[in-house]
Amino acid sequence: MQQQPNAATRGNEAVAALREALGADIVSLPAEFGGRQFADWSGTPSADPIALIRPRTTEEVATALRICHQFRQPVVTQGGMTGHAGGACVLGGEVALSVERMSGVIDIDPVSATLTVFAGTPLQVVQEAADHAGFMFALDLGARGSCTIGGNIATNAGGNRVIRYGMMRDQVLDVEAVLADGSVIGGERKMIKNNTGYDLRNLLTGSEGTLGVITRAVLRLRAKPRAISTAWCGMPDYAAVTTLLGRAQERLPAGVSAFEVMWPSYCDFVRERLPELRVPLGSDHAYYVLLETCGADPERQSAAFEDFLADMLDDGVIADAAIAQSDADAAAFWAIRDAPAEYPRLIPGRISFDISFAVAQAGDAAQRCDERLRARWPQATILVYGHLGDGNLHVVAQEPGWTDADIDDVKRVVYELTGEMGGSVSAEHGIGEEKLGVLGLSRSPAELAAMKAIKLALDPHNILNPGKVIAM
Amino acid sequence: MQQQPNAATRGNEAVAALREALGADIVSLPAEFGGRQFADWSGTPSADPIALIRPRTTEEVATALRICHQFRQPVVTQGGMTGHAGGACVLGGEVALSVERMSGVIDIDPVSATLTVFAGTPLQVVQEAADHAGFMFALDLGARGSCTIGGNIATNAGGNRVIRYGMMRDQVLDVEAVLADGSVIGGERKMIKNNTGYDLRNLLTGSEGTLGVITRAVLRLRAKPRAISTAWCGMPDYAAVTTLLGRAQERLPAGVSAFEVMWPSYCDFVRERLPELRVPLGSDHAYYVLLETCGADPERQSAAFEDFLADMLDDGVIADAAIAQSDADAAAFWAIRDAPAEYPRLIPGRISFDISFAVAQAGDAAQRCDERLRARWPQATILVYGHLGDGNLHVVAQEPGWTDADIDDVKRVVYELTGEMGGSVSAEHGIGEEKLGVLGLSRSPAELAAMKAIKLALDPHNILNPGKVIAM
Structure with missing residues (x-):
């Protein structure tokens, strides 16, 4: 029986091989990247990696993973480091692979309504490129300036517009990823319908770096909304909240693009701690709903929105409502819902x-x-x-x-x-390292076993982000 | 080394064990099911199975698969047998597992807008139950009366409304399935957002019976459209077709619910062979588009639709158009698009x-x-x-x-x-047996290898629908 080298020796050998294959510019050592932060927004403590790989191309990622696979060397992939579950933190002994140099929009196809992008591109860059081309990229979340498309896919990010446009997986037509053994799958398909075998795209989406390193994606663009209608509603009880949701989905011509509910304790907190934000209506409602619809026809939409709210007031579904009369009003409503950005301070x-x-x-x-x-x-x-x-x-x-x-x-x-x-x-935040211990509360033993079997099938040496998502 | 029994002996032993465990009512033999058809709509020739299993419960499916797993006995799952790729045909030597007795709507939750259903329920029954509850079930296709929800999920069915509501995978919140070893995953979750590990639901969806037997599902219901606007458009060239698509998505308040394009040869064929269907407009256009939008506000939608088409005519995007003035008009337009139902005769x-x-x-x-x-x-x-x-x-x-x-x-x-x-x-039709040989034209060797690895991880003895989807 062959003697296994210990992890530190193996790690040194792996780093030496990586450095030899990819060069010192791509593979840097702790003495060279000193001071760099490897923690994410979750507050999970992070160690330093034993090396930092910053590839420029998919081929370099493939080379790196082939070597890590060979040396059984754990790898943690890092994007914008804005995760909330510690999924990109370094637990100890890993090499970190940052996609920061694989950034940029590759192609916008306005006829097919697609945008092809490298994984390290910040979400906001994609949003702006889509906007510039006359479209909307539907995913939006607070970390837009820092988070990357690769991370958005790896965590299946959510956000405020899921009710209308779905999660990140609904924005992705194809994913290019490097698997643990260095093989490369996917990446250029723009088809909406594609029933050719197992859905590798959805399997990679939300796998948090444990099944592959996402290097590129074809994203779906949406028609840019030409009109946004927003209201702040005071609700008498929870039944009224769900009734409003159902009626709005049934009756608003462009559907519901946001339905954010705040409990009174939340609004009281905002009133008290963020008095510069003026919360509309009185403080005597059981729930508050921020309702938004966005569509194509400013005048007709506005009239339909007002008719709808008037009917809901008449029916007693809504106790009181304020309709945004301007973009500034709508922004003021959203500022209340966005108060969590002030939590770190408050x-x-x-x-x-x-x-x-x-x-x-x-x-x-x-x-x-x-x-x-x-x-x-x-x-x-x-x-x-x-x-x-x-x-x-x-x-x-x-x-x-x-x-x-x-x-x-x-x-x-x-x-x-x-x-x-x-x-x-x-x-929507994923499991990462933080929720590894509670995954079993939402997934059965048979499901965990199936996930482990898939993980081992695609990453037999468990090199990709070990200690995250699922305990092996 | 242990001697492997040959397939026939093994099959006899498996059938005997199945019959003993589940009884003759559940497990019938060729002499008992004589005359039953095992072919689907694809025309792929089908053998008879060595036994037919018709379980009533998920537990009985689990028992059946545990025994088949133990005896390495291949299993083909059958629903409504309306597939177009031979995915449910019997190649020879399999037992067939029909979900026909696992039929019926289990629960409709109007607040969560979900419908829980057994896999053997015909699509049309689900559509009608949703309609009765004031909702729409969004998947629709010609085989609605015969095809089952389990088959719709197993093949990730498409149809006419994909542009607005997505494929079958977009209608499914959770899937209960029995895996090859008899373990049971999923089945009762009504959450729209659920980032807890790998996406087993999407992996099973579209796997055509090769990864598990689908027994139950939680489906997503949609608001029932209150207004449908339909037009038949004659188009000058292909650029105009894609321009119309983009503009319609941008400007129609309720978006686009159907965008069906017919080439002139198609319309000429309909004119000649189905003269009872009156094709609107002249026959001198380069393409024909059936455009539909469905939304919530009949009057405003109708006005917006007419405005939009008038603008497209003014801009020269559309050469000529007929707007449906009644449900009968709309049905007449759709009858032209539905002419393929007459293909078997024509x-x-x-x-x-x-x-x-x-x-x-x-x-x-x-x-x-x-x-x-x-x-x-x-x-x-x-x-x-x-x-x-x-x-x-x-x-x-x-x-x-x-x-x-x-x-x-x-x-x-x-x-x-x-x-x-x-x-x-x-x-949208899947791979089944028919396209096994051409899958490699749309999938790379690395993707096929990843699919095989997943298949073997979840079904190590390759008992689930062998010879379909992917060559092992």
């Missing part, structure tokens, strides 16, 4: 949850979650809000002085409730 | 293709395909039409007296062209 040390339920259960889930947390930590700040049209709740909890054990307890309360109610422990 | 022995390209290339692809076929078979009937909004072309070719060798040649011409132009050899 609620340091908070614990954030990104969970989802059937829409019919989300109200009950939020209430139970709030009750269980308050029963145990009556002084805590607890905020609930979310993309309710998708059943996606964000829950934030914080109390100054919480110990690590308290934090674990808070997580246990929320995730166990999520599991009990058949919800998802990760709606 | 064009016996035809070869049908279901290929796709980038929208920008579909016109060129159709022209080259037509030219290459006509150059070689000048007398052949060649019809081209398709869901152009999705880049999906249907090509039909026939000449009385074609031999099997001619048919192989025709297929070679079309599929090689498809491969050359980076298209897909199967847009």
Whole structure:
């Protein structure tokens, strides 16, 4: 039986081979990249990698992975480092592969409504290129300036427009990726319909760097909205919230492009801590809904939107509503929903949850979650809000002085409730390293076994982002 | 080394074990199911299975697969048998597993807009249940009365509304399936957002019975359209066709729900062979487009639709147009597009293709395909039409007296062209047994290797629908 070299020796050999094959410009050593940050936005601690690979081409990525495969050398792929689950952090012993040099729009095809792009391109660059070509790229999220398309695909990013346009996987027509053994799949297909065997594109999307390194993608462009109508609604109860959602989907000509629900504690927090944001309506409603529709026909849409809201007021579905009369009004409504950008300053040390339920259960889930947390930590700040049209709740909890054990307890309360109610422990942020331990609350042993079998089939030496997504 | 029993002996043992575990009502033998048809709509010849399993529950499916796994006994799953690629045909030596007894709607959740259903339920039953609950189930295709939801998922069915609502995979929130070893995954989740590990749902969707037996699904319901506007447009050239598509997506308030393009040969064929269908406009246009939008606001939509078409006429994008003034008009337009239902009578022995390209290339692809076929078979009937909004072309070719060798040649011409132009050899019908040999024209060796690895990981003895989708 052959003796296995230990990990450190193996790592040194792998780095030497990488450096020899790709050169010092592509493969740098700790002494050369000193000071660089390898942590993401989740707050998960990150080690330094044993080397940093910054390839310029898919071929260089393939060379790097072939060598890592050969030496059983773990690799963590890094994009914009804006993840919320520690999926791109270095656990120790990995080489980091950054796609930062593989950046740029390759092709815009206005007839096919597609945009082909390198994985390291920031989301905002894609949005701007699409806009310039007369289209919209539908994915949008707060980290747009820093996050990369590769990371958006690897995590199946969500955001505010999912209710209308879907998740990142719905924006992707093809993905080019380098698999663990250095083989390259996909990358240039612009077809919307393509039933040729297993759906590798969707398998890679959301796999968080554990099945392949995404190097390129063909993205789907959408017609640019010519009219946006926005309202802030005060709701009498949760039944009214879901009724409004259903009626809006049925009656608004362009459908619903955002349906953001805020619980009163959230609005009270904004009123108190961010007084510069003027929250419309009184503070006596049971829920607040930010409703948006975006379509093609400014005049007719505006009239239809006003008719709809008037009917909902008449029917008692909405208790009170403010319609944005200008872009500035709409921006002011959105500023309230975007208050979480101020959390790092206002609620340091908070614990954030990104969970989802059937829409019919989300109200009950939020209430139970709030009750269980308050029963145990009556002084805590607890905020609930979310993309309710998708059943996606964000829950934030914080109390100054919480110990690590308290934090674990808070997580246990929320995730166990999520599991009990058949919800998802990760709606849009992914599993990464942070939620590895709770994946089993949303996935059965048979599902975990199937995922492990797929992982081992495509990455038999478990070199791609080990310790993330699924415990092997 | 242990001696392997031969396939026939093994098959007898497997059937005996199945019959003992599940009983003669569930597992019937050839003498008992004599006369039953096992072929699908593709015309692929089908053998008889060595036994027919008709389970009533997921647990019975699991028992059956556990036994087949143990005995290395191949299994072909059968639904409504309406497939176009031979994916559900019996090649010889398999047991057939029919989901016909696992039929019915389990739950409609109007708040979450979901419908939970057993796999053997016909599509039309789901459509009617959704309609009765005030919703629409978005998938629609000609075989609706016979095809099953399980088959729709297993083949990732397409149809006429893909441009607006997506393929079957976009209608599915969760899939319950029994894997080769009898383990059961998924089946009850109603969440739209669920980023918990690998996307098993999308992997099963479109896997044509080779990765698991689908037993149940949670489907997504859509708001029922309250207004449908339809026009028949004569187009001057292909650039005008793609311009109309882009403008319609940009300017129609409810978007585009159908964009069906017919080449002149198609319309001439309909005029000549189906004179009872009155084709609107003259016969002097380069292309014909059936354009439909469906939305929420009858009056405003109708006005917007007329404004839009008037502008397109003014701009010269459309040469001439007829707007449906009634449901009967719209039905008459659709009857022209639905003429393929008459093919079995009118064009016996035809070869049908279901290929796709980038929208920008579909016109060129159709022209080259037509030219290459006509150059070689000048007398052949060649019809081209398709869901152009999705880049999906249907090509039909026939000449009385074609031999099997001619048919192989025709297929070679079309599929090689498809491969050359980076298209897909199967847009919506799947690979099945029929296109196994041409999958490599649309998928690279690395992709085929990845698919094989996944297949072996989930079905190590290759018992699930062997000889379909991918050559092992």
